[in-house]
Amino acid sequence: MATTIRGHMMSFIDKNKKIIHTLLTSVRLKPTQRKEEEEEEEDDDDPSSSSSSSSSANHKDDDKQQNQDRNQSQENKGSAAMASPTEQQGSRWRDLDKLLARPGNLVGSNFEPSPQLKQDLQEYAKVLVVGAGGLGCELLKDLALMGFRQIEVIDMDTIEVSNLNRQFLFRLQDVGKPKAEVAAMRVMERVSGVNIVPHFCRIEDKDLDFYSQFNIIALGLDSIEARSYINGVVCSFLEYDADDNALEASIKPMVDGGTEGFKGHARVILPGLTPCFECTIWLFPPQVKYPLCTLAETPRTAAHCIEYAHLIKWGEVHSGKPFDPDDPEHMQWVYAEAVKRAELFGITGVTYSLTQGVVKNIIPAIASTNAIVSAACALEALKIATACSQTMSNYLTYNGQEGLHTKVTEFVKDNDCLVCGPGVLIELDSSVTLQEFIELIGEHPKLLLSKPSVTYRGENLYMQAPPVLEEMTRSNLQKPLYDLMHKLSYGIIHANGMTRANEITTSCLKKIRISFKVIADGVTDMDTAGGA
Amino acid sequence: MAEPKNKYDRQLRIWGEQGQAALEKASICLLNCGPTGSDTLKNLVLGGIGSITVVDGSKVEESDLGNNFMVDVKSVGQSKAKCVCSFLQELNDAVKAKFVEEFPEDLIDRNPSFFKQFTLVIATQLQEKSMLKLDKICRDANTMLVIARSYGLTGFVRISLKEHDVIESKPDHFLDVLRLNNPWPELKQFSETIDLNVTDPVVHKHTPYVVILVKMAEEWAKTHSGCLPSTREEKKEFKDLLKAKMLASDEDNYKEAIEASFKVSTPRGISSNLRQIISDSLVEVDSTSPDFWILVAALKEFIENEGDGEPPLEGSIPDMTSLTEYYISLQKIYQAKAEADFLAIEQRVRSILKRIGRDPSSISKTTIKNFCRNARKLTVCRYRLIEDEFNSPNLSEFQKYFTDEDYSTAVGFYILLRAVDRFATVYNRFPGMFDGSWSYREMDEDISRLKTIGVGLLSDLGCNGSYLSEDLINEMCRYGGAELHTVAAFIGGIAAQEVIKLITKQFVPMCGTFIFNGIDQKSQLLTL
Numbered sequence A: 001m002a003t004t005i006r007g008h009m010m011s012f013i014d015k016n017k018k019i020i021h022t023l024l025t026s027v028r029l030k031p032t033q034r035k036e037e038e039e040e041e042e043d044d045d046d047p048s049s050s051s052s053s054s055s056s057a058n059h060k061d062d063d064k065q066q067n068q069d070r071n072q073s074q075e076n077k078g079s080a081a082m083a084s085p086t087e088q089q090g091s092r093w094r095d096l097d098k099l100l101a102r103p104g105n106l107v108g109s110n111f112e113p114s115p116q117l118k119q120d121l122q123e124y125a126k127v128l129v130v131g132a133g134g135l136g137c138e139l140l141k142d143l144a145l146m147g148f149r150q151i152e153v154i155d156m157d158t159i160e161v162s163n164l165n166r167q168f169l170f171r172l173q174d175v176g177k178p179k180a181e182v183a184a185m186r187v188m189e190r191v192s193g194v195n196i197v198p199h200f201c202r203i204e205d206k207d208l209d210f211y212s213q214f215n216i217i218a219l220g221l222d223s224i225e226a227r228s229y230i231n232g233v234v235c236s237f238l239e240y241d242a243d244d245n246a247l248e249a250s251i252k253p254m255v256d257g258g259t260e261g262f263k264g265h266a267r268v269i270l271p272g273l274t275p276c277f278e279c280t281i282w283l284f285p286p287q288v289k290y291p292l293c294t295l296a297e298t299p300r301t302a303a304h305c306i307e308y309a310h311l312i313k314w315g316e317v318h319s320g321k322p323f324d325p326d327d328p329e330h331m332q333w334v335y336a337e338a339v340k341r342a343e344l345f346g347i348t349g350v351t352y353s354l355t356q357g358v359v360k361n362i363i364p365a366i367a368s369t370n371a372i373v374s375a376a377c378a379l380e381a382l383k384i385a386t387a388c389s390q391t392m393s394n395y396l397t398y399n400g401q402e403g404l405h406t407k408v409t410e411f412v413k414d415n416d417c418l419v420c421g422p423g424v425l426i427e428l429d430s431s432v433t434l435q436e437f438i439e440l441i442g443e444h445p446k447l448l449l450s451k452p453s454v455t456y457r458g459e460n461l462y463m464q465a466p467p468v469l470e471e472m473t474r475s476n477l478q479k480p481l482y483d484l485m486h487k488l489s490y491g492i493i494h495a496n497g498m499t500r501a502n503e504i505t506t507s508c509l510k511k512i513r514i515s516f517k518v519i520a521d522g523v524t525d526m527d528t529a530g531g532a
Numbered sequence B: 001m002a003e004p005k006n007k008y009d010r011q012l013r014i015w016g017e018q019g020q021a022a023l024e025k026a027s028i029c030l031l032n033c034g035p036t037g038s039d040t041l042k043n044l045v046l047g048g049i050g051s052i053t054v055v056d057g058s059k060v061e062e063s064d065l066g067n068n069f070m071v072d073v074k075s076v077g078q079s080k081a082k083c084v085c086s087f088l089q090e091l092n093d094a095v096k097a098k099f100v101e102e103f104p105e106d107l108i109d110r111n112p113s114f115f116k117q118f119t120l121v122i123a124t125q126l127q128e129k130s131m132l133k134l135d136k137i138c139r140d141a142n143t144m145l146v147i148a149r150s151y152g153l154t155g156f157v158r159i160s161l162k163e164h165d166v167i168e169s170k171p172d173h174f175l176d177v178l179r180l181n182n183p184w185p186e187l188k189q190f191s192e193t194i195d196l197n198v199t200d201p202v203v204h205k206h207t208p209y210v211v212i213l214v215k216m217a218e219e220w221a222k223t224h225s226g227c228l229p230s231t232r233e234e235k236k237e238f239k240d241l242l243k244a245k246m247l248a249s250d251e252d253n254y255k256e257a258i259e260a261s262f263k264v265s266t267p268r269g270i271s272s273n274l275r276q277i278i279s280d281s282l283v284e285v286d287s288t289s290p291d292f293w294i295l296v297a298a299l300k301e302f303i304e305n306e307g308d309g310e311p312p313l314e315g316s317i318p319d320m321t322s323l324t325e326y327y328i329s330l331q332k333i334y335q336a337k338a339e340a341d342f343l344a345i346e347q348r349v350r351s352i353l354k355r356i357g358r359d360p361s362s363i364s365k366t367t368i369k370n371f372c373r374n375a376r377k378l379t380v381c382r383y384r385l386i387e388d389e390f391n392s393p394n395l396s397e398f399q400k401y402f403t404d405e406d407y408s409t410a411v412g413f414y415i416l417l418r419a420v421d422r423f424a425t426v427y428n429r430f431p432g433m434f435d436g437s438w439s440y441r442e443m444d445e446d447i448s449r450l451k452t453i454g455v456g457l458l459s460d461l462g463c464n465g466s467y468l469s470e471d472l473i474n475e476m477c478r479y480g481g482a483e484l485h486t487v488a489a490f491i492g493g494i495a496a497q498e499v500i501k502l503i504t505k506q507f508v509p510m511c512g513t514f515i516f517n518g519i520d521q522k523s524q525l526l527t528l
């Protein structure tokens, strides 16, 4: 199922080393189901008809509207062939239509301007918005008003009062409710015809099939860990040709935004073609961490006193009881302790607000920066889907603190990236045991890994250390690797071991793509389908 | 009432209570509430701006539903100003939201005094003629003006006001001043009480780098006829001396000292930016001078007298590896010096006020203290009247932009954004804006008309030789005056941010015209 959707999703054409994306041109050629179900309906752009079918679009309404769109696209196809293309002047999408239906010179090379492009955008482009916070709210609004109709949003958080200065889809009475659900509802109420499916859960709760159904993933996140996770998922869809180039059909584009105060970034990631999140992980500065000895022995700043109370004193006093940053009583306790410590050392500046800021690592956030960064991301998403304009390549930094600075940097992909890189392809017989595999990678000329620990999708297959783990995983050594990889004919293994080059031994982590030569008994193929 | 404060927590961490109070006092007028205007105000209403007045004479049409989030299907046929205003009000009930159902162009023509009542006017999607008129009105009324325009995949934001003075410019990276190149007696005395050759390893590795550098610099000066390290070789030699003092490789304080050793050699005195400000003719103050320039006048006197060429000390020091007691002592020494500098400046402010016939206590201690703390970072922004920029732009900049690959698209858009308005005054529509269907012949006709206008504009400006990209002309006609939501959201985000900077009087607003480039996102700020 997953592979069939991905198969005809998009095509990337690489001319003159410029990446041009056209998600929809290839899509449009494929499905033949469009000819079905042609019934006469009112134009969905007529506001009176939209309001009568209730402004909160449910699935049923949406189906209906899609049918209308198909009807329209049939008509438009006819008119587009003539010398004077028809635009729906005065209609709802008048402005967007100009961009999608008119030819231009500064567009993607696969751009096929026609009134139908918008219909296809509405019908086939499926976007996942990850995060329904400051960026997520903006992204949902922006995507809905740039013609996307099939949107899903995932967020595990509930609404807090401190969100309200920028997360404009939420009201005071929404505090405590799931962000994803409220955000989806508000945008559907306002923009008729758009369908937004909310997922109130952790990103890890969804399986690969869930993520594989989307054409574009838009990230509105504030943590490096969450970005890494989604990046890993998206890169796991990559397939490579014989020359280790990523197959176009396996590339799932991402747009990613981030903000802090008046500063932010927006980027486009075409995994396998442009740097993935992991290739440029150094762009994110390391978090401030104070040495424990400073906190314990030589505190000098208010933050030192707060972190002492938070990281050291709390544990000493409340043996075993975990600190909960969302419990006001806990925060109050840390604050009071920090004040005491500051007085003891003659340090000034401990406030309750600073205590919260330090303990929760609060990042200052305002509406305008979120709006700017999200708008850049959503515009790039539209270009990825329709090729209606040349694209940003590939990383925009924005700083509005002192004057106004924007800069686009074209970062290059790290070919040895463990996440988006091709790694080393090894073909194996399905009977090869893990022990044999470990010996093989010790001798493989591209790897030469000795004493490797081996993991598969985060699962330890064999660990050299510590002894407890070694003992726990030792029994795997005699099992066929094929079985350990859930009898899938293809998968990615990470091996962490030692290599020797120029007399120096270093530890290194390698990505290994395994393709099993399946013994022709007909059973394994079925297992593969079942396992996926 | 913990709620409001809590609600603004994430922004209070940026502009503080003072900045928030300024926002809550401000009254803003928005002209035209299409997506660009609506999204600008959305960002301000969320942040708790005092009051908004939305001016728009049009009714909501179907096409508004495709790009404006502040209207919905039920709004069609109703006053756009009214609908947008009520959706904006939903976002924050602390904001006073009003609307005026009138076309801004008419208001500008008929009732210029209308704009006097506002702190700031945000004019969106205004054509050149009205924009120039409004600019003069606001200049005369002393009302700040922010202009924002979205047009296809381009657009611009421009601030217009006579002068904006910033005390709290809060720059991102600013070198702290520790006066290691010019230590005062108290700092030297304190350093003398500390022995760098202390045998206790804990004390050795917790001697603050400020003390290390003051002492080492003094020692250096003794053997170099009173001079500090200045040549590259000397600086390296100085670093090596520091390295030689280390007892172990893990002594972070010495690493910090080596890293900061250049501060010993930085030249004394004030930056060229500050020199320019204290040399401004406005420091010749009289009873009509704004407080800012009275403070600058006092600063100038201070620098020329007791400051001995230096501005007042900020008084704060960065965190550094140190014993707590050493660090606290240092903090106190720096604070005491800052306090002394403040008192000297305060005295000068009071006597200047007296001299010009104002109440000597009419500028508060807090204001003066804040001024002293930020004296090195003062910023003065001045903006030309837009008409002046249009009539006599900075030609050398123009030529530079046209030949610079990074700027050529932006300057092309700058010209074409003006050209489409000229086009509209002739043809009563924007290029590429057709009723119903269009033909390639019509489009080509518009392209050549726009080209003629654009080239004419260039020659009016005196940039005859400059080349206007055919591709860009094409793009402008393709846009046909479209206002796309994401472009509007981007432009609106920037406009709102600049409004916040102007009202809070914190951070540095942009100077020049910001040209949005939605093609490859290589937007630029042009100063013409």
Ligand SMILES: [Zn+2]
Binding pocket: A275, A276, A277, A278, A279, A280, A414, A417, A418, A419, A420, A421
């Ligand atoms: Zn990568």
